[in-house]
Each structure stands twice: as C-alpha cells, then as structure tokens.
Amino acid sequence: MANIQQVAKQAGVSVATVSRVLNGQNSVSVKTKLKVEEAIRQLNYEPSMLGRNLRNSESRIILILIPSISNPFYLEIIKGIENIAISHNYNILLCETDSDPKKEDIYFDLVRKKMADGIISMDPAVNVDTLKELAKKYAIIQCSEYGGGIGIPYVTIDNEEASYRAVKHLLQIGHTKIALMNTDEKFLYARERKMGYQRALQDHGISVKNEYVFYTQDLGFENGQQAMRKILAIDDRPTAVFAVSDLLAIGALKEINAAGLNVPGDMAVIGFDKIDFSNMTNPTLTTVAQPMYKMGTAAAKMLIEKIKGGNVDSVILDFELVIRESTAG
Amino acid sequence: MANIQQVAKQAGVSVATVSRVLNGQNSVSVKTKLKVEEAIRQLNYEPSMLGRNLRNSESRIILILIPSISNPFYLEIIKGIENIAISHNYNILLCETDSDPKKEDIYFDLVRKKMADGIISMDPAVNVDTLKELAKKYAIIQCSEYGGGIGIPYVTIDNEEASYRAVKHLLQIGHTKIALMNTDEKFLYARERKMGYQRALQDHGISVKNEYVFYTQDLGFENGQQAMRKILAIDDRPTAVFAVSDLLAIGALKEINAAGLNVPGDMAVIGFDKIDFSNMTNPTLTTVAQPMYKMGTAAAKMLIEKIKGGNVDSVILDFELVIRESTAG
DNA sequence: ATGAAAGCGCTAACAG
DNA sequence: CTGTTAGCGCTTTCAT
Numbered sequence: 221m222a223n224i225q226q227v228a229k230q231a232g233v234s235v236a237t238v239s240r241v242l243n244g245q246n247s248v249s250v251k252t253k254l255k256v257e258e259a260i261r262q263l264n265y266e267p268s269m270l271g272r273n274l275r276n277s278e279s280r281i282i283l284i285l286i287p288s289i290s291n292p293f294y295l296e297i298i299k300g301i302e303n304i305a306i307s308h309n310y311n312i313l314l315c316e317t318d319s320d321p322k323k324e325d326i327y328f329d330l331v332r333k334k335m336a337d338g339i340i341s342m343d344p345a346v347n348v349d350t351l352k353e354l355a356k357k358y359a360i361i362q363c364s365e366y367g368g369g370i371g372i373p374y375v376t377i378d379n380e381e382a383s384y385r386a387v388k389h390l391l392q393i394g395h396t397k398i399a400l401m402n403t404d405e406k407f408l409y410a411r412e413r414k415m416g417y418q419r420a421l422q423d424h425g426i427s428v429k430n431e432y433v434f435y436t437q438d439l440g441f442e443n444g445q446q447a448m449r450k451i452l453a454i455d456d457r458p459t460a461v462f463a464v465s466d467l468l469a470i471g472a473l474k475e476i477n478a479a480g481l482n483v484p485g486d487m488a489v490i491g492f493d494k495i496d497f498s499n500m501t502n503p504t505l506t507t508v509a510q511p512m513y514k515m516g517t518a519a520a521k522m523l524i525e526k527i528k529g530g531n532v533d534s535v536i537l538d539f540e541l542v543i544r545e546s547t548a549g
Numbered sequence: 550m551a552n553i554q555q556v557a558k559q560a561g562v563s564v565a566t567v568s569r570v571l572n573g574q575n576s577v578s579v580k581t582k583l584k585v586e587e588a589i590r591q592l593n594y595e596p597s598m599l600g601r602n603l604r605n606s607e608s609r610i611i612l613i614l615i616p617s618i619s620n621p622f623y624l625e626i627i628k629g630i631e632n633i634a635i636s637h638n639y640n641i642l643l644c645e646t647d648s649d650p651k652k653e654d655i656y657f658d659l660v661r662k663k664m665a666d667g668i669i670s671m672d673p674a675v676n677v678d679t680l681k682e683l684a685k686k687y688a689i690i691q692c693s694e695y696g697g698g699i700g701i702p703y704v705t706i707d708n709e710e711a712s713y714r715a716v717k718h719l720l721q722i723g724h725t726k727i728a729l730m731n732t733d734e735k736f737l738y739a740r741e742r743k744m745g746y747q748r749a750l751q752d753h754g755i756s757v758k759n760e761y762v763f764y765t766q767d768l769g770f771e772n773g774q775q776a777m778r779k780i781l782a783i784d785d786r787p788t789a790v791f792a793v794s795d796l797l798a799i800g801a802l803k804e805i806n807a808a809g810l811n812v813p814g815d816m817a818v819i820g821f822d823k824i825d826f827s828n829m830t831n832p833t834l835t836t837v838a839q840p841m842y843k844m845g846t847a848a849a850k851m852l853i854e855k856i857k858g859g860n861v862d863s864v865i866l867d868f869e870l871v872i873r874e875s876t877a878g
Numbered sequence: 879a880t881g882a883a884a885g886c887g888c889t890a891a892c893a894g
Numbered sequence: 895c896t897g898t899t900a901g902c903g904c905t906t907t908c909a910t
Contacts (some may be wrong), residue, residue, distance in 0.1 A: 221686075223903055234881045239905055249879060269664040270603040271903025274886050277599060281642075289624050290825060298618060302645065311659065313610075314643045316631065330640065334887095335598040441829050470829055477831045496619060497826055500770050500799055502806050552887055563897045568889055578895060600887025603902050663903095 222263040224271075231259035242267055282312045282523060283327060283336040285343045287319045291439070291467070292495040293512070294342060297363060300516020301340060308524050310337070319345035331358050338523045341365075344407045359526035363519040364510070368408060373526070375518045375535040379409045382508045382539045383416025383462070386490050389506075389541060390460045391424050395488060397456065399432040401447050401463035401472065403439055413464050413492075432458055436468060444471020452479055459487060460547075466491035466498045466507055473501055473546070489546040503545030511537050551592040553600075560588035571596055611641050611852060612656060612665040614672045616648045620768070620796070621824040622841070623671060626692060629845020630669060637853050639666070648674035660687050667852045670694075673736045688855035692848040693839070697737060702855070704847045704864040708738045711837045711868045712745025712791070715819050718835075718870060719789045720753050724817060726785065728761045730776050730792040730801065732768055742793050742821075761787055765797060773800020781808055788816060789876075795820035795827045795836055802830055802875070818875040832874030840866050 224242075228235040233252055240248050241256040248256075259265070273279055282305055286294045298314065305312050313336060315327040324346060330336045331354070338359035341351065348367040354360060355372045366374035390398050400417045403410050418428050434450060436443035444463060448471065451458060463469040469491030476487050483489055483503055491498055494509035514537055522532045553571075557564045562581055569577050570585040577585075588594070602608055611634055615623045627643065634641050642665060644656040653675060659665045660683070667688035670680065677696040683689060684701045695703035719727050729746045732739050747757050763779060765772035773792060777800065780787060792798040798820030805816050812818055812832055820827055823838035843866055851861045 224905095225903080235904080236881060236883095236906080237879085240880090243905080247879065252879080266658075266661040266663075268606075268903055269662045270599075270606060270608065271886095272905075274599040274603045274888085274902085275904045275906085277597075277886065279599065289627060290621070292619070292621070295618050299645070306655070311642055311664070313640055316628070326635070329595075332595040333598045334595075335640070441825075474829060474831055496770075497829075500803060500826075502803055502831060553889095554887080564888080565890080565898080566896060569896090572889080576895060581896080597887055600902095601889075603886085603904085604888045604890090606902065 222265040224265075224267070227256065227259045227263055227265050230263055231255045277334065279335055279337050280310050281336045282310050282520070283330060283339040284312055284314050285317055285324070285327060285339060285341040285346065286314070287317055287343045287345060289314070289316050292497065293465070293493045295496075296512035297342065297516040297519075300513040300518075301363075301520040302516075304517045304520035304524070308520075310524065317343050317346070319343060321347055321350075325350070328354060338527045340519050340523055344409070359523055361519050361523045361526065361532075363515055365407070365409060373522055373532050373534045375515050375522065375537065376409075377510050377515075377537050377539045379412035380416040380419070382492075382510075382541075383413035383464075384420045385416075385541050386462050386492070386508050387417050387420035388423070389543065389547065390462065390488060390490065391420060391426075393488070393547060395460040396424075396426055397432070397458040397460070399434065399451050399458040399461045401434050401436065401444065401451075401461055401468050403436050403443075403464055403468075405435070410464065417462060439465040439467055441467050441471040441474075444468035444473075445475045446471075448472040448475035452476070452481075460489070461487060462490045464492050466493045466495045466505060469505055469507070469546075470497065470501055473503075473505070483546050484548060491546075494542055499544070501546075503548075506544045506547040507542050509540040509542050511539065551594040553594075553596065556585065556588045556592055556594050559592055560584045606663065608664055608666050609639050610665045611639050611849070612659060612668040613641055613643050614646055614653070614656060614668060614670040614675065615643070616646055616672045616674060618643070618645050621826065622794070622796075622822045624825075625841035626671065626845040626848075629842040629847075630692075630849040631845075633846045633849035633853070637849075639853065646672050646675070648672060650676055650679075654679070657683060667856045669848050669852055673738070688852055690848050690852045690855065690861075692844055694736065694738060702851055702861050702863045704844050704851065704866065705738075706839050706844075706866050706868040708741035709745040709748070711821075711839075711870075712742035712793075713749045714745075714870050715791050715821070715837050716746050716749035717752070718872065718876065719791065719817060719819065720749060720755075722817070722876060724789040725753075725755055726761070726787040726789070728763065728780050728787040728790045730763050730765065730773065730780075730790055730797050732765050732772075732793055732797075734764070739793065746791060768794040768796055770796050770800040770803075773797035773802075774804045775800075777801040777804035781805070781810075789818070790816065791819045793821050795822045795824045795834060798834055798836070798875075799826065799830055802832075802834070812875050813877060820875075823871055828873070830875075832877075835873045835876040836871050838869040838871050840868065 224235050228238045317324045340361050342363045344365035352370050362374035434447045491505045491507040494507045498505040498507045553564050557567045646653045671692045673694035681699050691703035763776045820834045820836040823836045827834040827836050
C-alpha cells in the first residue's frame with residue numbers, strides 16, 4: 221500500500237507538493253501537478269484518512285443516537301442527515317441505544333475519544349445531564365425528541381399544535397367521544413400532544429374525560445393493541461382514537477378488526493408520523509406527517525455548523541395532517 | 550484536551566508506561582499503575598482513537614452495505630452484526646447504496662482510504678467485479694445476498710429448499726393453482742427460489758405454467774400491489790401466491806382486500822423474510838423466517854476473523870416456515 | 879512554486 | 895518494571 225512518501229519519490233517532488241495536489245491547492249504548477257497525478261496513478265495510491273484525520277484532529281464522523289433501528293420513524297430522518305453529511309464529506313455512525321444509559325455511554329465515549337466529531341441525538345430517553353455536560357465540549361444537536369431549556373439546539377415540530385389539529389379533524393367530522401392513546405408523560409412531546417388534545421376538546425366545549433386517556437409504555441404495535449383492548453371495553457365507548465404514533469395506531473387497527481368492528485365506521489383512527497407502513501394498512505391510516513427528511517437535513521446542517529465552531533439556533537418545522545381512509549366519511 | 554504526554558508528565562512516568570496502563574498490560578507495578586490512573590483522573594484524560602488508529606493502521610470500523618435502510622428485512626441482521634462488532638470493539642458504518650454503483654463506489658473508497666477495516670455486503674445489486682477486485686486487498690463478507698463462485702465468503706440460507714417448502718405447504722393444504730411473485734432473475738436468490746417453486750410443483754405432478762410466474766422490478770409494497778392486480782386478472786385465476794418478500798406479499802394482501810376478496814379464503818398468501826410487520830397485517834402473514842440475527846452475528850464474526858488475517862468458510866444457516874393466518878384453513 | 883521539517887497522539891521495539 | 899525513541903501518514907508553517 222503506497223503512501224505519500226513513495227508518491228513524492230516517484231514523482232520527484234516533495235511530500236508537501238503531493239499533499240497540495242491532493243488537496244487541490246492551486247499553488248502548484250500545472251507541470252508538477254501532472255507529474256504527481258501520474259505517480260498517483262502508477263502506484264495506485266489512495267490517501268489514508270488515518271494520517272489525515274490525526275493531523276487535522278477530526279474524524280469526519282457524525283454520531284446518530286436513536287433508541288431503536290426497528291422504528292421506521294427514524295429512517296427518513298436518517299436519510300436526510302446522511303445526504304447532508306455525505307455532501308460535506310462526513311460519514312454517519314448509527315447508534316442504537318435501546319434507551320439504555322449504559323449503551324448510551326459507550327457511544328458518548330466515541331466522541332470523547334475523538335472517534336466522532338459530533339452527535340445528533342434522537343433518543344427521548346437520553347440522559348439529559350450527561351448530554352448537557354457533553355455539549356460543553358462537543359458539538360451536539362437534538363432532533364425530533366429533545367429536552368427543552370438545556371441550551372442544546374434542537375429541531376422539532378410544534379407538537380401541541382399538531383395534536384390540536386388532528387383532534388380538531390375528528391371533531392369536525394362529527395366525533396365527540398375521542399380517546400387519546402398517549403405514551404409516558406416523562407417525554408416532553410407526550411405532554412405537549414396531550415395539551416393539544418385537551419385544547420381541541422375545550423375549544424369545542426367538550427370536557428376532557430380521564431377515562432378516555434390511555435398511557436402506553438412504548439410506542440410499539442403491541443402497545444397499541446393492548447390499549448385498544450382497554451378502549452373497546454369502556455362502557456361509554458369512544459368513536460375515535462388519536463394515537464401518538466403510527467405503530468400504536470396500526471396496533472389499534474388490528475385490534476379493532478379482530479373485534480369484528482369497522483374502521484372508520486365503528487371507530488375512527490389517527491396516527492402520528494406518517495411512516496411508510498401507514499399507507500399499507502387496511503384501511504390506510506390518517507396521520508400527522510412530520511417533515512422527517514427535512515428534519516434530518518436541518519439537524520445535519522446545524523451540527524456541521526456547530527462543529528465548525530459556529531453558533532446555531534433551534535428550528536421548528538411545519539407538519540401536515542394527512543387524511544386517509546381511517547377517518548374518511 | 551489532555552494527551553498522553555501530559556498524563557505521563559503529571560504522573561512522573563514515561564508515555565510508554567501510560568500506554569501500558571491504558572492497554573492493560575500487566576508489566577506495570579501496582580504503584581505506578583495507581584499513579585498513572587490518578588493522573589488520568591486529574592486531567593480528565595481520554596485516549597484519542599486518532600493517534601491509536603494511525604499507529605495501529607486500523608480504523609476499527611466495519612462497513613455495512615445495504616440497498617435501502619427502509620427495508621425492514623435488514624434491521625435484525627444489522628443488530629446481529631452490531632452486537633458482535635461492539636463486543637470486539639468495532640463500530641459500524643451503515644451505508645445505503647440505493648443499488649447505485651456511484652454511491653457504492655463512495656463507500657468502497659472508505660475502505661481504500663483506510664476509514665474502514667472491512668465490508669459486509671448485503672446488496673444484491675453490488676458490482677461483483679469491483680467486489681472481487683476489492684476482496685483481494687480487503688476483508689469482505691457477503692451476507693444474505695451473494696454472488697456465488699467469486700471466492701468471497703458468504704452467509705445465507707438454502708433458498709431453493711426454503712422456496713420448495715413454502716410451495717409444498719400450499720400444495721399440502723390443497724392448492725394446485727399457485728402463482729409465484731418473483732423478482733428479477735439477475736439475482737441468484739430469485740433464480741434459486743424459482744427452482745424451489747418448480748421442484749415442488751413437479752413433485753406433485755403439476756406442470757409449471759408460465760402465466761403464473763410474475764416478475765417485479767423491486768421487492769417493495771407497490772410492486773406487490775401491481776403484480777397482484779395482474780394475477781387477479783388471469784382467466785384461470787390461481788388460488789394461492791408465493792411472494793419472494795414480505796413487502797411484496799403485504800402489497801398483494803392489500804390488493805386482494807381492495808378487490809373485495811378474502812385471504813386465505815379466496816387467495817392464500819405466503820411471504821418471505823418474517824419482517825416485524827408480517828405479524829401486524831390483517832390477516833397475519835405466513836412467511837419463511839430467515840435467521841436474520843444469527844446471519845448478522847455469523848457475518849460479523851467471519852469478517853473480524855478475516856480482518857485478523859484468518860481464513861473463513863461460507864456458511865449456510867437454517868430457515869423456518871412460519872404458518873399464520875394467510876394460509877390457515 | 880517548491881522543499882525541509884515539525885508534529886498531530888499513540889504504540890512497540892529495544893535497552894536497561 | 896520502566897524509559898527512550900522511532901514512526902504510523904498526513905498537513906502546514908516557514909524558508910527559499
């Protein structure tokens with residue numbers, strides 16, 4: 221494996237000159253440049269990132285922290301991040317934390333050890349104190365899920381308003397008994413979405429019934445099934461459900477079908493996230509679309525700016541209510 | 550940010566000794582070890598991977614090549630790879646190729662430039678010639694999708710037999726008119742699965758009808774819908790479909806439902822892969838389970854062995870036919 | 879426009 | 895058991 225020395229020798233120039241050619245500096249005469257390029261070709265030389273990275277003290281790697289790869293919600297965001305990253309010559313290290321502080325810490329170590337230049341955190345369960353501490357020395361951006369008021373820039377949507385609009389849609393098509401399938405309120409977005417739910421009901425003069433609010437431990441399919449089972453067992457049964465994730469809503473769909481009931485006839489359903497599968501279910505799912513790709517690109521741009529030493533502000537992006545079969549009619 | 554020099558100075562020892570402590574060599578007296586550890590603590594020192602990696606000429610990064618992150622099939626495999634990787638102090642760089650040779654080449658460059666120590670390729674569309682060329686100099690393992698006979702170790706299942714068993718199941722529950730929803734036969738697995746399909750029919754004295762064999766361009770949901778539409782339009786309509794991916798099968802399911810037909814009553818369906826969602830559909834999907842997690846761990850172990858300079862053999866793992874509602878009764 | 883040389887942070891061979 | 899030292903491959907002053 222050739223190195224820069226050998227190229228220099230072959231071309232009859234110094235390593236400095238080779239380096240200049242490599243980095244496209246125009247202070248090299250056309251003639252020498254040609255010589256160097258010829259030598260590179262002959263020796264099949266590829267510059268080593270190892271040497272370059274040490275010299276520049278950077279790794280050109282960005283860490284992405286997600287709770288679980290299996291959750292399709294993150295996929296589009298990741299694509300957005302990746303595209304920006306690649307165009308800026310960064311690569312991404314995808315890190316699944318399982319919301320486990322121990323795994324989390326392994327990944328944090330990566331930036332401490334200079335294996336990564338910065339972090340985009342999408343894990344709502346991340347240890348906020350550690351993150352805050354880390355953010356003093358390293359570039360960190362929060363995406364989608366965030367701890368507010370800890371001074372770390374984030375990109376998100378207006379969760380309260382999104383939730384408000386989803387519930388309002390149900391009200392407008394005539395529903396009055398609307399259940400909320402929420403997750404643990406330790407998450408900021410869970411609290412915000414509940415507030416939107418409450419505000420929508422109140423705006424329509426409907427009082428919020430605690431029996432209609434359910435909490436799931438996780439955002440998965442099974443959690444949606446379980447919660448739906450409870451909802452179906454209520455005496456004064458709701459006619460619509462707003463679930464705070466598509467996976468939850470898809471679980472609900474399945475359970476409603478299993479009970480021999482019809483969506484949206486017997487029970488309208490709205491999800492949240494617009495994951496790919498929300499369009500594959502039967503019926504297709506009405507859902508709140510987050511601009512996931514854009515969230516990814518925004519977060520990546522912010523992080524790269526931060527790595528460069530710049531200052532960045534948090535960003536709140538627009539969402540969109542996508543009306544499909546599960547609330548049609 | 551402290552470096553090893555400063556730690557050495559602080560502890561009153563040489564950098565070599567600090568390095569020894571760092572790497573857990575036991576040729577250091579307890580007393581000095583304590584001194585060094587104290588200095589590390591005081592200075593809040595974290596060893597830099599940049600220096601270490603250059604010195605060891607390794608990056609401790611493994612590349613995973615997949616055509617698309619959105620395809621849930623790869624997720625479990627990735628988890629398997631990741632767990633082995635982490636336990637061996639490797640990190641993984643997830644690379645989405647979109648089956649685009651240009652993107653592919655960007656990622657290949659990463660190993661040429663020593664940014665990665667090896668590659669696990671799961672992209673069936675990968676340029677086999679490039680891969681072969683690369684495999685001469687770098688550690689490469691193929692996982693799940695592979696080019697046979699090019700001398701690069703792979704881990705896979707017996708696709709012909711898996712397909713045979715799936716179709717045999719349909720025959721056993723009484724079907725005789727069975728369609729095959731296959732993908733482009735440029736892929737080895739597509740050819741193998743077709744052979745299994747043919748063998749099963751022939752074993753039961755049923756001749757293979759070309760009108761019952763469909764080719765989709767891709768393995769996605771929409772492709773399944775389109776193909777199903779064609780199948781439903783056949784004069785002598787099949788009563789069962791074997792699709793070579795779950796996503797294809799789920800698309801088929803949706804289309805059958807849309808046509809007002811019943812699964813499995815009017816049309817039995819079998820998929821392939823056992824992705825998470827195959828259990829969330831209505832009805833749940835009969836499918837061929839690949840041991841994805843195990844495939845991941847196997848591939849990772851093989852790659853790490855290869856990186857170490859060892860010699861590894863290809864591996865064929867077991868599959869399992871999971872019978873669910875879409876072929877029940 | 880080009881070259882000599884220092885040094886990024888670390889490990890390991892060698893010497894003691 | 896510990897220290898000295900060379901060097902991994904590269905970029906970048908500072909001269910010329």
